[in-house]
Amino acid sequence: MGNIISVLFVDDEPNVLTSIKRMLRFKRNEWDIEFAESGEEALDLFDKKIFDVVVSDIRMPGMDGAELLTRLKDEYPGVIRIALSGQVGLSEVVRSIRAVHQYISKPCDAETLVTKIESALKSREILTDPAMQRLVTEIDALPVIPSVFKSIEDELRKEEPSISKIANLISKDVGLVAKILKLINSPYFGLPSNIKSISQAISLLGLETIKTLILGTHLFSMYDEKALPKLSLSLLWEHSFRVSNIARLIAEKENLDKNTIIQVRMAGLLHDVGKLILAYSFPEKYSQVLDKIRETKDPINRCELSVFGTTHAQIGAYLMGLWGMSGEVVHGIGYHHSYDKCDLSIPMIVSVADMIDHQCVIINPDYGRIVIDESVLPPSSNAKLEEWISHISLHWQGITDFNVLDSDVIEHLRK
Template sequence: MQKLVAEIESLPVTPNVFESIERELKNADPSIKKVAEYISMDVGLVAKILKLVNSPYFGLPTQIDSILQTITMLGLESVKALILSTHLFSMYDQKKLPNFSLNLLWEHSFRVSNIVRLICECEKIDKTLAVQARMAGLLHDIGKLVLANSFPAQYGKVIKKVAEIHLPICDCEMEVLGTTHAHIGAYLMGLWGMPGDIVHAIGTHHQYEGFDMSVSMLLRIADAIDHQCVIINPDYVRIKLDRNIFSDGQHGLPLEKWINYINDHWEGMDEFQVLDADMLTQLRS
């Protein structure tokens, strides 16, 4: 992975507004109002964030009209993740990879983030952990953007291989590039100073096996659920969960309970199918 990163001409850097927010938060008496003002200075960013948080993919029950209201509703950490993901997605050129849809990847990231939120809500999980898990959901696939933009020819081979041999995309990435989008994404988030639990979750979101209600486990399950319910690319192999994640020795993984809760509490998300018995079986490898 480090060898590949060394070949990238320039890794993405944090946006200026993010650095302004971080400076404000380091003050003895940080002001959320000032943070909102910093963000509001970038009119384009404000428009993108408000469009996103008011979409069905974000699953909010009310219309949001300002950045201050967004921070109040979602919390500052979630807004910071929104800024980073918006910044990253706006950096890349769709024309470089005609078969790689930024919009579909963007929507997937938002759905995974919301699935995580609903699972945490269902299980009444600690707020700090829930916020970190939601941030990880928003940012978990940013490694795909870095790889697709920096190595378009090689990543085109990855996508072609996925269609030909029907293996998960991370397996094909490893074969062609020697690393995966999960590892690259974790590396970048580490450089940007994201909390360790978020970095670890991003790096292991296709392989985590522990039953421990951690950020890593929650992201792993939410990602698998979305890949079962919404077909991002017809050539992609549907993600399955490893057997080890299904039991902690006492209680089984309550997939049915979580799926039912998601469907009961996600208004306006018509694309999200109710998982039937066959699909639940597909999740279990």
């Protein structure tokens, strides 16, 4: 395959395919592009070669896009699957959601189409192991905390469920948050791209849609803590929410623009989603990671690398890239343990926020404290750290004993 990316477009309307071919003429030296006018023709082409990306219409006669993409997910799980479709019904979204990585609305200009495809492919730069790429590409659902999911089910089944209560419950589980964010990209919903919160997303989606998606689609599986008792999903998500807020406060203190603050908050919230993927997919091997942490006191990403050949940061970034998260959020997730520049970028801020929280709250006494990388701090780093921690302490009291840990945090971060 080399550096040439193979992309297959599937649509029953020849005029649509002709338009795409014309739009993407400038990519002919970079992409190997083929076209199919039906699901059956697309499968025939796959018998001859495997494509990197498939972009399919949803509404087609005979084998529709939902069935085609589901077949491809089962038979060729490593393929990036994108739905390019106009207005479709909720039932069609429900049928396709487990097989689709991203949705793109029709009509679509060349820039949007290329950006979506290249953003999904760019995630491979973070996760380079082909076996792990195939694993992540197969993932269609994320495990959730059973108690949170049951509370949502109970609320949705009431005669007059509360949007704010459901939003608050969903916000307690990162797996639910990630999936709702993916759903926002569906052209069926037609929601704006600058959603600022889960509450806003749920309000715009509406309760009936939320009820159908959560209760009727089996998009979520229950996380069995007995399979890996050494890992508490609740504590992991509490850490993610704290990192999200710490990152937001640092960004606000540095007077970054509103969009960056939204992105940094989302990257902080999702920065550890890869731990869930590894722990759920490989509980026995992840138990080895936790044992290695206890024995060596090495950072978790180093122990994951020795066991899996990759880390939760890389795994999480790849999945979120496939699901259509912005490149800034994906890089914030993928490099939160390895960023080495002081540039107030999203990866840098998430890295610092993660380190600060690990100093303030001991999630697991077996974990060694993470030492900050001096390269992500400005020259007057002591003063800047004090400034950030003071601002966090004044504006958000969610971290245990933050006020009495200021000097201790800085001392440990710089050891």
